[in-house]
Amino acid sequence: MPHTRRSLLGGSLALPLGLALSAAFAAPALASPAGAPAFTRSGRPVARWGTQSGEVTAHSATVWTRSDRPARMYVETSPSESFRYGVRRHGGPFLGPATDFTGTTTLRDLPPGRQIHYRITLADPDDPRRTSEPVRGTFRTTPVSRRHDVRFVWSGDLAGQGWGINPDIGGYRVFEEMRLRDPDFFLFSGDAIYADGPIQAAVPLPDGRIWRNVTTEEKSKVAETLDEFRGNFRYNLLDQHLREFYGQVPVLAQWDDHEVRNNWYPGQLIDDPRYTVREADVLAARARRAFGEYFPVTDLRGGRDEGRMYRVMRHGPLLDVFVLDMRTYRNRNSPNRQAEDPVGILGPEQLAWLKRELSRSRATWKVIASDMPLGIVVPDGATDFEAVAQGDPGAPLGRELQIAELLRHVKHRHITGTVWLTADVHYTAANHYAPERAAFGDFEPFWEFVSGPVGAGGFPAGRLDATFGPRTAYVRSAPVANMSPAENPPYYGEVEIDGDSGELTVRLRRQGGGVLFTKVLRPGLVGQA
Missing domain, CATH: 2.60.40.380 (Purple acid phosphatase-like, N-terminal)
Structure with missing residues (x-):
């Protein structure tokens, strides 16, 4: 550059x-x-x-x-x-x-x-x-020439599971490491706060050590009032590394569930003794307003109804980033095996928008920023499911129907260069999807890259649902649930697009551990395994 x-x-x-x-x-x-x-x-x-x-x-x-x-x-x-x-x-x-x-x-x-x-x-x-x-x-303004390289980083999940700003380990040091990569922007792939996750001053670790947290009044309980949601955003900004990172690297912020509460969906009535507010929609409206106040997203400030979380960021001729909202328009979490599902996880209007904008895109690469993974099974209790997949390896059912419709659209409109990026599941992975391995075969192969958490508990890898034929090329995860960042350092991903060749390189990284996995994709090709 x-x-x-x-x-x-x-x-x-x-x-x-x-x-x-x-x-x-x-x-x-x-x-x-x-x-x-x-x-x-x-x-x-x-x-x-x-x-x-x-x-x-x-x-x-x-x-x-x-x-x-x-x-x-x-x-x-x-x-x-x-x-x-x-x-x-x-x-x-x-x-x-x-x-x-x-x-x-x-x-x-x-x-x-x-x-x-x-x-x-x-x-x-x-x-x-x-x-x-x-x-x-x-910041750097977007180039108009194809000869400019593009580099960005992505991750999600900050201050989750009770692991907050720990002064003993220098706070959120991963943001300093990412800042030194000099990216053009940071894709914050959801769970930017944990409004449902109180932060305690001290947390015992399995080896007898004590994890110490910076604490504030708003982080001492689950967020219910507008001021408490605002306080969750202010909490993270107490960290110097995060402030310096934001001062140098533009943020493209996405939301998921923990900006409100775990696994919420529209119309949900909360059965949790920690909450006096029982309507998830009331909490979501307050969270949405705080989100718009604490990120540079102008059409969300003040919580106006016309603002929306899903949008496309065009970064010159090489890159368009489609930021999805898989939270606001979804149906209720369920066993997810219905034969018809017009609402799904995106809602009909967002799905139509995504198909339309992908068809219009002339960028070499179309990154689909998904706040939840496609083929990884994410349970919600004993019988319900949180994301797209539900573990049935057969033909698409439930929320899988919308994804099948989208993948079919991409194939039949000859849309090339789609790459999916996500976080959410608290480990890092590279998954390749191919029709020859799938129960649903009317799509072109594509990659989905997973990275995170950037500052939350680490979890074991989830199982894959075979409906869209995923195969794991790489995975690194915690061996047990909710390992602290001291034991399981943060993960983040990096995408670099070469201005001369147009090649897109994905690197899965870990704080202090360098590059874990690298995949180079060539422009205009499909089926790159």
Whole structure:
């Protein structure tokens, strides 16, 4: 790539934002990490939760921050890390209690395929001379030329099963390792928080050691109120490695079940003594609003009904990423063996959208970001199932019917370059699907790559359902359920597309352990085993 990026997060001072923002910056004390921020009229605003970027295109991007008090958000951009030339100023919104003091600004008219440096300053709305120390970030705009390489990383499941920010092991160190890979973006494949997973200060490990967690009030119980959901997002941002990662790597965030609660589905009534709110739909609406407030996803801010989780991100001529939502539109979890299932796991509207957008895509590679795996059996209790597969190796039934319809569409429309990426099951694997091994054979072969967790309990590998003919080329998993990240270090995946050849390389990685598995796929071909 023509541009490289260095770690530039820190507290260096911004150039003036006009006369109103020309006062010298002070270094205020840190606000409490829990709850809505307490503030006074003295001092200056603080953006202690860092910054994020997302929705990056060739000419625009959205940047995010949070203030510790009411403030006005201002952004400066420059092609120079030192901000010595080409500085542009962008006005931003008022950050107040309605959005938990978070806000986004969309930066426009940016040059394509370039490194953009930005810094955010917060100003007291009553006295614009009182301004924050700036928080800095950077991103690369999407290229318009095929000659640009593309690299991104993906994983999911953070702070799950009670394993939170452990200062004894340096917190979420995997994010520092991923940051040093210098990816163009991070695909966060669901379970970005565990709203149903309280964090305790100390957890005994099997060998007698004690796992210590940073704790907050909101993480002491299951999330039910909007403020408790917000507090779950704030919890992860207490980690310095995650904040620095977000400041350098744009995030493409997906959601799954634990943003609300384990294995939820629309219309579910919760039978769990930890909850006073029994309607999963009520919890989901609050979780959705907090998700939109804490990620740079502009059409979800405020929880507006017209916003949706599924979307496509176009990353130049080489790559389109189709981010699915297998949670919001699904039917109830069941034995999943019905002969007809128009709702399925995607819902009819999302399925139609996906088929339409795949047909329209002219990208060399179409990555389908699925928050759940296709052929791995994921149970929900003794008789019900969570994902697509249900263990019946015969013809498609239940939610498998929608996947069969989609795979048939891909084949008959001659859509090439589809690759499935997922997380969810808390181990890493490479699964190849082929019609000659399948009960349903009207599709072209494809790969599904699994990676995670990025910071949760590790679990043994699940069994495969033969309906679509999966075969495991590689798997690495924990030997027992819920191994801590200290015993089972985090997994993440990396995708790299060569701008000259168009070849796509997938690497399954482990924190501190290097590359576990590599697969190179050539463009335009099918049946690459």
